[in-house]
Amino acid sequence: MNFNIAIAGNPNCGKTTIFNALTGAKQRVGNWPGVTVEKKSGHYNHADIKFDVIDLPGTYSLAAFSAEETVVRQYLENDEADVVVNIIDASNLERNLFLTTQLIELGKPLVLVLNMMDMAHEKGLQIDVDTLATLLGAPVVPVVGRTGEGIDLLKEKILRVSTEISMKARSIDISYPRDIEIEIEKLHQLIQENDVNDKHSRWTSIKLLESDKQSRDEVRLHNNGTDILGQAKVSIDKIEGLFKDTGRAVISLARYGFIQGALRECVVESLVDSVDYSRQIDRVLTNRWLGLPIFGLFMWLMFKLTYDIGSIPMDWIDTGLVALMNFISDLLPDSMFASLLVDGVIGGVGAIAVFLPNIFILFSIIAVLEDSGYMARVAFIMDRVMHNIGLHGKAFIPMIMGFGCNVPAIMGTRILESRRDRILTVLINPFMSCSARLPVYVLVAGAFFPENAATVIFSMYILGIIAAIGSGKLFSRTILKGMSKPFVLELPPYQRPTLRSLILHTWERGYLFIQKMGTVILVGSVIIWVLGYFPTEVELDRDYGVERTTLTQHYDSGLMDLESKFKKSVEKDRSGYHSEMIAYESSSSYLELHEQLELLKDELSSEKSKQLYNLRQQEIGDITEQKWIGRVGKIFEPIVRPLGFTWRESVALITGFVAKEIVVSTYGVLFGVGEDVDEGSRGVISGLRSSGMTPLVALSFLVFTLLYTPCLATVAAIKRETGTWAYTLFSIAYSLGLAYSLAFAVTYFGRMFNWLS
Amino acid sequence: MFNFKRPRHKLHISDENDLRLSDLKPGEKGRIIEIGGSENFRHRLIEMGLTRDAEIWVDKYAPLRDPMELIVKGYHLSLRGMDAQKIAVERIA
Numbered sequence: 001m002n003f004n005i006a007i008a009g010n011p012n013c014g015k016t017t018i019f020n021a022l023t024g025a026k027q028r029v030g031n032w033p034g035v036t037v038e039k040k041s042g043h044y045n046h047a048d049i050k051f052d053v054i055d056l057p058g059t060y061s062l063a064a065f066s067a068e069e070t071v072v073r074q075y076l077e078n079d080e081a082d083v084v085v086n087i088i089d090a091s092n093l094e095r096n097l098f099l100t101t102q103l104i105e106l107g108k109p110l111v112l113v114l115n116m117m118d119m120a121h122e123k124g125l126q127i128d129v130d131t132l133a134t135l136l137g138a139p140v141v142p143v144v145g146r147t148g149e150g151i152d153l154l155k156e157k158i159l160r161v162s163t164e165i166s167m168k169a170r171s172i173d174i175s176y177p178r179d180i181e182i183e184i185e186k187l188h189q190l191i192q193e194n195d196v197n198d199k200h201s202r203w204t205s206i207k208l209l210e211s212d213k214q215s216r217d218e219v220r221l222h223n224n225g226t227d228i229l230g231q232a233k234v235s236i237d238k239i240e241g242l243f244k245d246t247g248r249a250v251i252s253l254a255r256y257g258f259i260q261g262a263l264r265e266c267v268v269e270s271l272v273d274s275v276d277y278s279r280q281i282d283r284v285l286t287n288r289w290l291g292l293p294i295f296g297l298f299m300w301l302m303f304k305l306t307y308d309i310g311s312i313p314m315d316w317i318d319t320g321l322v323a324l325m326n327f328i329s330d331l332l333p334d335s336m337f338a339s340l341l342v343d344g345v346i347g348g349v350g351a352i353a354v355f356l357p358n359i360f361i362l363f364s365i366i367a368v369l370e371d372s373g374y375m376a377r378v379a380f381i382m383d384r385v386m387h388n389i390g391l392h393g394k395a396f397i398p399m400i401m402g403f404g405c406n407v408p409a410i411m412g413t414r415i416l417e418s419r420r421d422r423i424l425t426v427l428i429n430p431f432m433s434c435s436a437r438l439p440v441y442v443l444v445a446g447a448f449f450p451e452n453a454a455t456v457i458f459s460m461y462i463l464g465i466i467a468a469i470g471s472g473k474l475f476s477r478t479i480l481k482g483m484s485k486p487f488v489l490e491l492p493p494y495q496r497p498t499l500r501s502l503i504l505h506t507w508e509r510g511y512l513f514i515q516k517m518g519t520v521i522l523v524g525s526v527i528i529w530v531l532g533y534f535p536t537e538v539e540l541d542r543d544y545g546v547e548r549t550t551l552t553q554h555y556d557s558g559l560m561d562l563e564s565k566f567k568k569s570v571e572k573d574r575s576g577y578h579s580e581m582i583a584y585e586s587s588s589s590y591l592e593l594h595e596q597l598e599l600l601k602d603e604l605s606s607e608k609s610k611q612l613y614n615l616r617q618q619e620i621g622d623i624t625e626q627k628w629i630g631r632v633g634k635i636f637e638p639i640v641r642p643l644g645f646t647w648r649e650s651v652a653l654i655t656g657f658v659a660k661e662i663v664v665s666t667y668g669v670l671f672g673v674g675e676d677v678d679e680g681s682r683g684v685i686s687g688l689r690s691s692g693m694t695p696l697v698a699l700s701f702l703v704f705t706l707l708y709t710p711c712l713a714t715v716a717a718i719k720r721e722t723g724t725w726a727y728t729l730f731s732i733a734y735s736l737g738l739a740y741s742l743a744f745a746v747t748y749f750g751r752m753f754n755w756l757s
Numbered sequence: 758m759f760n761f762k763r764p765r766h767k768l769h770i771s772d773e774n775d776l777r778l779s780d781l782k783p784g785e786k787g788r789i790i791e792i793g794g795s796e797n798f799r800h801r802l803i804e805m806g807l808t809r810d811a812e813i814w815v816d817k818y819a820p821l822r823d824p825m826e827l828i829v830k831g832y833h834l835s836l837r838g839m840d841a842q843k844i845a846v847e848r849i850a
Contacts, residue, residue: 060801060804060805061804063800063804065797065800065801091831092830092831092832094806094830094831095805095806095830095832098804098805098806123831246796246799246800248796248800249799249800249803252800252803252804252808253803253808253809256806256808278833279816279833282817282826286817286819286820286826287820288817288818288820289820291819291820292820292821376835379835380819380824380826380835381819381820381821383819383823383824383835383837384819384821384822384823384824385821387823387837393824486794486795486797486798486801486837486840487824487835487836487837487840488801488802488805488834488835488836488840489824489834489835489836490805490832490833490834490835491826491833491834491835492832492833493833
């Protein structure tokens with residue numbers, strides 16, 4: 001036997017804490033079908049009965065005002081839940097009970113949970129729990145979610161309400177003023193006459209008086225639906241005439257009236273000298289002068305911690321991966337399979353896996369900011385700025401995170417409530433220059449603008465911000481117009497986050513990264529590997545084998561020459577040597593000659609290995625040109641030629657689609673410097689310079705790199721968060737288009753005025 | 758201190774020269790007379806406890822002067838000046 005339990009409540013009422021306390025770590029996170037609203041479910045056993053628990057999104061009402069409210073309402077109206085557990089913030093009773101009045105009317109077996117009883121006591125509130133239970137017609141359990149106090153009692157109450165018929169009976173109705181009650185009764189009777197199956201006909205009647213669209217649509221399908229709607233219209237007109245306001249406002253007011261009446265009977269506010277700690281903290285944190293600098297400091301710390309602490313395990317993972325690659329290379333014979341495993345799978349997935357520590361640290365810091373209540377303050381502080389782009393203040397967080405990595409940043413848009421805001425923030429996020437783009441800037445700017453590299457790199461960041469703001473303004477005036485919601489933001493009391501919820505939060509999001517990004521990156525890496533591996537046999541214009549032999553022979557004969565020259569000199573020198581005291585081989589003149597020989601030999605052999613290395617790298621470059629990847633580059637070359645790019649840039653940009661850092665290693669391969677070049681590598685720099693690229697084209701290339709689709713992982717994240725391919729494809733097309741047009745403008749106008757040629 | 762250039766939002770019963778929530782200074786207290794704006798906006802605010810006759814206390818303005826922080830029914834709420842401008846209030850001591 002099992003029961004379905006739904007947890008409902010306001011945002012910030014501690015719903016998730018109670019959910020965690022009930023289910024422990026046994027929970028799953030998914031999405032509600034059709035909407036990007038997180039669906040959390042879990043289960044627990046009590047008295048040998050399994051309870052499946054769903055944590056509904058936090059809502060203030062059931063008006064179907066937002067995606068969250070629609071989800072909650074549909075779930076509750078669909079009869080899936082056996083018991084609804086309504087979490088109520090005891091320190092903020094009046095507003096929390098507004099949702100409760102609607103849950104009572106919905107008629108589901110209900111358990112009320114008074115959470116944060118400790119804070120209510122601090123505020124000097126004495127709540128008569130038994131009277132409240134009588135007044136609201138449902139059992140009331142006081143708990144402190146953070147400490148787990150009262151959770152056992154809650155489980156017991158849930159069990160009783162699930163199993164005992166008598167506990168389910170609802171004896172009370174929220175009472176409205178007489179004039180409204182008359183109209184409710186008329187509608188109620190009409191609905192019952194026409195559809196006996198409607199289990200919550202009183203609820204439907206009240207919703208009709210509120211002109212609720214969802215209820216109207218449902219009633220329209222009833223027998224005599226038009227009659228009912230006709231009566232509803234008459235009733236609404238009557239109420240609006242009497243109360244001089246809309247039916248919905250009148251009903252809401254009446255609900256608050258009911259709540260106030262109930263609270264007068266069961267809450268005593270003692271005159272303790274209560275201190276509003278949150279307000280004291282906010283005197284500093286959202287202070288007119290200190291608020292912004294402190295926020296800046298927090299953001300700086302967030303970055304610092306993410307990258308500094310993250311770089312330690314990052315090195316471990318890197319070392320581990322190299323060791324693994326070497327181990328497999330040694331273990332397996334040189335084969336296609338070995339290459340696929342080492343270069344394709346481990347190399348490709350590993351390139352992303354090294355970011356895991358950063359991502360987990362970032363997520364845990366964000367969890368602290370969210371759980372403590374500071375995130376709402378960030379929205380408060382930054383709203384003025386974000387409002388300019390038609391966004392909510394909270395959207396600032398994912399934008400800042402984008403400087404680190406767009407993937408967690410895009411996943412971070414979940415903190416936004418409205419779908420329109422989420423999509424807009426997701427779409428402009430890729431323009432925030434992530435850390436993966438920095439190596440490309442360092443390399444190219446170092447090669448072409450050695451004097452002004454820092455300025456060039458900084459301007460890329462600024463250009464990214466301008467592109468994000470400009471696109472944001474454009475989107476909010478065109479494709480995402482008019483869906484904006486008014487800014488009504490609760491600033492909840494500060495709370496000390498619990499370790500348990502931090503770990504759960506971080507793991508939930510980090511796991512999504514591992515799971516989803518892992519699969520996409522894996523496939524992408526294998527594709528790039530295939531393009532770079534096939535065809536296995538390529539025909540080259542130059543015979544590198546012969547050249548290598550010639551080169552080796554040339555240096556070997558040079559070495560032999562040196563030896564014979566040395567011998568001649570020694571003989572000549574020895575003939576002129578007369579001392580009997582010291583053997584010639586110990587004489588200073590011999591030692592000097594010998595030293596000279598060694599020096600020349602060293603020089604020659606280092607010259608030899610350098611030449612051989614260069615030859616090998618030229619060969620790799622030539623081979624790459626013949627591989628599918630090079631051919632693909634050649635195919636796309638005509639498209640990028642107007643920008644001044646060659647097939648090399650085309651290859652670099654295509655491989656950069658997997659991850660932007662790959663642009664650098666691709667250049668390394670193309671210019672024959674080896675796969676693991678560091679960004680300052682002279683080989684790539686001289687290669688780039690000698691490839692005929694002008695500083696102007698280099699600038700244009702940087703602009704393109706900044707603006708075009710960041711990487712496969714970001715695309716996957718966009719798809720995940722927007723939920724549709726339409727926005728994903730739009731994002732790719734838009735960023736490619738913007739990158740192309742701006743890069744073209746740089747090259748075109750630059751050439752026109754002969755800049756940087 | 759917070760001067761809105763845009764034309765005042767028209768309300769049903771209040772006239773052009775009455776006091777709006779956005780006119781209150783930090784530390785001042787008001788009683789809600791009427792809320793204007795779109796139906797959704799009005800109803801959302803009413804559902805969050807900004808009912809007629811509710812007392813509302815302006816705590817502070819954000820560092821960039823917008824939005825504002827309010828205390829209503831014992832909890833803290835933030836509204837933009839442009840939205841607070843749609844709420845007619847009377848000043849109370």
